[in-house]
Amino acid sequence: MSFIDIAEFQTLVNVDFTADKPTVYLQGILDVVSDHITAFCLGTLFEETAVTNERIQAYVGGRTNKLTVRTKYRPLISVASIKYRIGSTDTTMDISEVDLDLDGGYIYLLWYGPLWRVRDLWITITSYTAGYTTVPDMVKMATALLAQEWVDADDKASGGTVSVLTGYRIGNYAEQYSTTNAEVGNLGLGSSRSRLAAQLLGKYRRPGVK
Secondary structure, eight states: OOSSOHHHHHHHHTOOGGGTSOHHHHHHHHHHHHHHHHHHHTTBOSSOEEEEEEEEEOEEOSSTTEEEEEOSSBSEEEEEEEEEEETTEEEEOOGGGEEEETTTTEEEEEOOSOGGGGGGEEEEEEEEEESOSSOOHHHHHHHHHHHHHHHHHHHHHHTTOOOOOSEEEETTEEEEOOHHHHHTTOOTTSSHHHHHHHHHHGGGOOTTOO
16 A cells, blocks of 8 residues: 555655656555555554454553553554453453543553452453544655655666665665664665654654564
8 A cells, every 4th residue: 555646746745757757666666665654653554444353461551440451553443342351261341431542542441350360361352443544644745755765766776777776875885675674763765855754754653563
């Protein structure tokens, strides 16, 4: 999934790339850049997605008499069903007693049992929906900046020949485009465009989630 199409890409950076670049080449870059942004932002989804059977260990949150779990993916749209397990016994929870922090992905649950049992308590969210229904404008702009950086670097590396760039070297400095790099916070090639893109994406990045 690409967060922007070619027309929107050209509008955002005010450059007509289609004059000398095939659309399949440009679309390929937009697709890969969007994948890198998804990896960089970790648990944030930029399209509405149904998630099933996510198992999370509960902990005592900051709200009195409420357990807290945080979903792997955010923002939350809705939660349909939740179970908790102690030992080998599953119990379905009353969804009306669930309090949601949609943006943060937190679910607060009423708990009437002893707190010492929380150490053994696992929550299974059997069905929930997460993600943005429309891609945020800052994410679109970050996509355009990274794609423009990629096209420019490709031109320099290939002498203007159209070829999809996977790595780049200037003197002793080398960089590789990869989702693995994005997961640990290295986005793009380190130019002013990629630094600005990282700043735009900062509010959507959720460190520590795999």
